[in-house]
Amino acid sequence: xxxxxxxxxxxxxxxxxxxxxxxxxxxxxxxxxxxxxxxxxxxxxxxxxxxxxxxxxxxxxxxxxxxxxxxxxxxxxxxxxxxxxxxxxxxxxxxxxxxxxxxxxxxxxxxxxxxxxxxxxxxxxxxxxxxxxxxxxxxxxxxxxxxxxxxxxxxxxxxxxxxxxxxxxxxxxxxxxxxxxxxxxxxxxxxxxxxxxxxxxxxxxxxxxxxxxxxxxxxxxxxxxxxxxxxxxxxxxxxxxxxxxxxxxxxxxxxxxxxxxxxxxxxxxxxxxxxxxxxxxxxxxxxxxxxxxxxxxxxxxxxxxxxxxxxxxxxxxxxxxxxxxxxxxxxxxxxxxxxxxxxxxxxxxxxxxxxxxxxxxxxxxxxxxxxxxxxxxxxxxxxxxxxxxxxxxxxxxxxxxxxxxxxxxxxxxxxxxxxxxxxxxxxxxxxxxxxxxxxxxxxxxxxxxxxxxxxxxxxxxxxxxxxxxxxxxxxxxxxxxxxxxxxxxxxxxxxxxxxxxxxxxxxxxxxxxxxxxxxxxxxxxxxxxxxxxxxxxxxxxxxxxxxxxxxxxxxxxxxxxxxxxxxxxxxxxxxx
Numbered sequence: 001x002x003x004x005x006x007x008x009x010x011x012x013x014x015x016x017x018x019x020x021x022x023x024x025x026x027x028x029x030x031x032x033x034x035x036x037x038x039x040x041x042x043x044x045x046x047x048x049x050x051x052x053x054x055x056x057x058x059x060x061x062x063x064x065x066x067x068x069x070x071x072x073x074x075x076x077x078x079x080x081x082x083x084x085x086x087x088x089x090x091x092x093x094x095x096x097x098x099x100x101x102x103x104x105x106x107x108x109x110x111x112x113x114x115x116x117x118x119x120x121x122x123x124x125x126x127x128x129x130x131x132x133x134x135x136x137x138x139x140x141x142x143x144x145x146x147x148x149x150x151x152x153x154x155x156x157x158x159x160x161x162x163x164x165x166x167x168x169x170x171x172x173x174x175x176x177x178x179x180x181x182x183x184x185x186x187x188x189x190x191x192x193x194x195x196x197x198x199x200x201x202x203x204x205x206x207x208x209x210x211x212x213x214x215x216x217x218x219x220x221x222x223x224x225x226x227x228x229x230x231x232x233x234x235x236x237x238x239x240x241x242x243x244x245x246x247x248x249x250x251x252x253x254x255x256x257x258x259x260x261x262x263x264x265x266x267x268x269x270x271x272x273x274x275x276x277x278x279x280x281x282x283x284x285x286x287x288x289x290x291x292x293x294x295x296x297x298x299x300x301x302x303x304x305x306x307x308x309x310x311x312x313x314x315x316x317x318x319x320x321x322x323x324x325x326x327x328x329x330x331x332x333x334x335x336x337x338x339x340x341x342x343x344x345x346x347x348x349x350x351x352x353x354x355x356x357x358x359x360x361x362x363x364x365x366x367x368x369x370x371x372x373x374x375x376x377x378x379x380x381x382x383x384x385x386x387x388x389x390x391x392x393x394x395x396x397x398x399x400x401x402x403x404x405x406x407x408x409x410x411x412x413x414x415x416x417x418x419x420x421x422x423x424x425x426x427x428x429x430x431x432x433x434x435x436x437x438x439x440x441x442x443x444x445x446x447x448x449x450x451x452x453x454x455x456x457x458x459x460x461x462x463x464x465x466x467x468x469x470x471x472x473x474x475x476x477x478x479x480x481x482x483x484x485x486x487x488x489x490x491x492x493x494x495x496x497x498x499x500x501x502x503x504x505x506x507x508x509x510x511x512x513x514x515x516x517x518x519x520x521x522x523x524x525x526x527x528x529x530x531x532x533x534x535x536x537x538x539x540x541x542x543x544x545x546x547x548x549x550x551x552x553x554x555x556x557x558x559x560x561x562x563x564x565x566x567x568x569x570x571x572x573x574x575x576x
Contacts, residue, residue, distance in 0.1 A: 014265050014290070015337070016495050017054040018373075018485045019104070021382045023345045024061055024083055025069060026438050029450035036438075036449070038084040042092045044441075047467065049099045051386060051478070052485035055265060056096060057104040057206045059345055061089070065115050067175040068153075068403055069436075071106075071208060072113040076193040093201055102203035104265055109190045110209045111176040118189075119177055126164050133186045134177050135169040135215065136161075137222065148225045149237025154407040157237050169223070171212060171241055173403060181213040181250055191257045198258070204265035207289070210251070211270040211277070214244025230307045233416075242272040248280055251288035259288075267291040267339055267378075275331040282336035291339040291378055296324045298347060302430075307416060311408055311426040316354060318527050322504055326512070329376055329499035338377025342368060343385050348434040352391035355568060356529055361388050361465075363568040366480045366551035367525050370570035371510055373484040374523040376499050381481065383439055387470050388477040391434040392459045397424065401456050405431040442468040483549060493519045502540070508532045509565065513575070520575040521548070526565035534563040546574040 028040030038061065048056065060070035063078040070080065079086050096103055112119060121130035137146040137158065145158035145167055158167040159174040169178045180186055194205065218224050226235035251268075259266060266289040268281065273294045281287050299310070300320045306312035332338050342350035351357050355364025365388035373379045394400060397409050397420075405427050412418040412426070427433075433456060440462040441448030447462040459465075470478035488494050497514035508528040514521040522545065526532055534541075541561040547554060549572040558573060565571070 014055070014102075015378065016488050017102075017378065018052070018488060019055040019057050019267075019378060019380045020048055020051070020053040021057045021059065021344055021380060023059045023383060023436060025059075025455060026436050026449070027383055028439060028441070028448075029452070029454075032450060032452040033082070034450050034452045034454045035082045037082065038079070038088040038092045042088075042095050045092075045095050045099055045101065048101060050471075051381075051482055052489075053101060053381075055102045055104060055203070057267075057380070058106060060106045060108055062108075065113055065175065067113070067173050069401075071108050072111070072115075072173065072176045073108055074113040074115040075117075077196055090200070097201065102265065103201075104204045104206050104267070105197055105202050106208060107194065107205040107210075108208040109179060110212045111170065111172060111178045114175045114177055122177075123161050123168070124163055126166075131164070132183050133180055133189075135180050136164070136166040137169070139167060147223055147237075148228075148235045149223075149240060150234035152238065153404050154411045156234060169215075171209075171237060178215075179213070181246070182215075182217075187250070187253065191254065194254075194258045198262045198264070203263070204290075205267075207266065207268045209271065210268040210289075211243050211247055211273055211281075212241045213250055214246040215241055216244050229305050233307060236309070239272055242270070243274070243277055247277075248288065251281060255288040265290055267293060269293045271295045275327060278328065278332055278338075279336045282332070284336075287336065291337050293339050293341065294328065296328070297321060300324065301353070308412065308418070308426070311412070311423075311430055313426065313429050318507055318510060319505060322501055322510060325375070326499065326501040326504075329501075333376065333498055338375070339380060340372050340375055340377040341380040341382070342372055343382040343435060344380065345382070345435050346432050347382075348430055349389055349391045350385065351388050352434070353429075354527070357388075357390035360529060360568045361390065362475075362477055363551055363566075365477045367527070367568045367570040369477075369481055369484055370523065370549065370551065370572055371525045373488070374494065374512070374514065374521070374572060376495070376497065376514070379484075379488075382435060384435075386478050386481040387440060387465055387467060389437075389440060389459065389465060390461065391428065392437050392457070393428040394433075394457060395424075397427075399457055400427065400431065400433050402432045402436065405433060438462075440466040442466050480549075480551065487549065491521070492516060493521050497521065502537075503535060506535060509534060511536065522560075522571075522573050522575050524563075524565060524569075524571045526567065526569045529567045531567065532565050534560065534565055536560055536563070540575075544576040546576060548572045548574055 025036050027036040028044050029036050030039035061083045062073045063075035063080050064070045064073050118130050118133045121128050122134045145156045149157040151157045152172045170176050226240050268289045270292045278292050281289050301316045302310045303312040303314050350368050351365045409423045412423040437459045438449035438454045443463040447458050470476035493514050493516040497516035500513045502511040510525040545558050545560050547556050551570045
């Protein structure tokens with residue numbers, strides 16, 4: 001094995017750690033070409049160390065034509081030239097390990113790029129040995145696609161391939177053909193590329209849409225139609241491909257063939273995963289992965305079954321969030337492990353989505369962090385979240401870069417009756433580019449991200465919201481996150497304590513306790529912009545409390561009886 005393996009930090013305490021996600025294109029540009037790169041990441045590792053980060057998840061850096069910003073991989077063993085070289089990667093990894101930071105790579109193996117050599121070969125002939133690395137189907141009698149599924153990025157999931165006279169399956173872009181996990185040769189290829197990176201010293205993987213690798217094949221070898229939920233249109237195909245019949249079998253094989261032979265940290269992205277699947281996949285003895293990203297809480301502010309999908313936004317009902325999160329907290333306790341997140345490269349900024357990015361930006365960013373980090377599981381911090389970065393509202397569709405947003409705008413305005421203003425409002429609210437604007441390092445012309453023109457526009461608030469300002473201000477969102485991360489290292493109750501939801505029907509206050517042995521921690525969060533009575537039950541409110549952390553000034557021993565929470569106030573305290 002590579003010598004880097006011998007110096008990487010031990011995994012044994014991974015449950016105490018917080019994971020920081022880097023979207024490399026937008027993190028830090030070292031050479032002025034407007035695109036973030038590996039040397040840029042290396043140059044900012046001291047910042048992550050100061051924050052207290054012990055694990056980094058790095059979005060894809062592999063060779064890619066960038067149809068979906070790196071989630072379409074053309075060579076799993078090569079670095080995208082825009083990001084640097086393999087030597088740059090090895091230098092970055094060594095610098096992380098020297099600071100006690102472990103690295104999780106993004107593993108994208110539900111699909112590849114159509115420019116991968118496997119697919120170039122596969123599409124050339126039905127007799128090619130690589131043809132069975134992908135998923136193919138005959139057209140219907142009239143030549144139309146085999147079923148009614150709509151792709152995540154609009155249009156049919158089926159793309160015609162003239163040389164073989166077949167359709168191939170792509171759940172995302174036509175340039176992202178799905179891989180055939182039923183083929184043991186394909187699985188062996190995947191395991192080999194995983195070993196390639198683990199032998200270099202990588203510490204684990206975040207696995208992109210990993211619960212889509214097992215498809216729901218019918219007895220006749222077809223993929224069935226999806227139920228009709230929106231008349232006159234293609235139907236959502238996602239629900240048909242998640243959590244297929246051989247998923248756990250494939251993941252257990254991956255664990256047996258690869259993961260059990262290395263010191264790894266793993267998390268699987270699992271849209272539409274159920275609590276039972278969460279337990280099955282993350283069970284410490286019989287499961288396959290350490291954690292899952294579930295999406296139930298990410299769907300609560302969209303109108304279910306709407307023809308516009310996630311873009312049809314609605315206000316969040318806090319009671320729905322309580323029911324969802326507490327179910328995952330309760331059901332996985334001792335039988336699995338949660339991933340805790342409010343943002344990533346695919347989600348809007350949480351302070352804009354669930355808080356207030358205006359008057360109460362700082363307060364609501366700290367409140368949301370308190371709410372998240374106080375629960376059981378591994379918290380994930382997406383770059384800039386620790387600064388309270390907010391959504392961006394570009395005025396023109398031409399200013400956006402994300403394939404999902406661009407395709408949505410075209411379909412919404414051209415086929416589904418929305419005006420351009422309605423479509424742009426939806427993109428401002430739910431678009432993925434909200435999370436992809438450059439990291440705001442300082443108040444300079446390009447926010448310290450680059451000396452050149454960034455690949456995507458900056459958020460106009462970079463002069464006021466940036467790392468330089470935050471580091472200098474002891475009351476900043478950054479220093480609050482730093483305190484929360486340190487608490488996980490110091491308080492076993494935050495790691496292992498049982499979660500108990502309080503006030504389940506309160507429309508504004510989210511309250512819960514964490515208990516471990518004789519220790520009891522209380523977390524109170526006001527999700528609104530008005531003052532509100534905490535409303536704790538008398539027996540609990542009568543207990544002496546010792547303040548541990550809060551986002552407003554307050555007494556060291558707060559009186560819980562009759563307590564009023566200020567706008568977006570968060571309070572974490574010991575109950576004695």
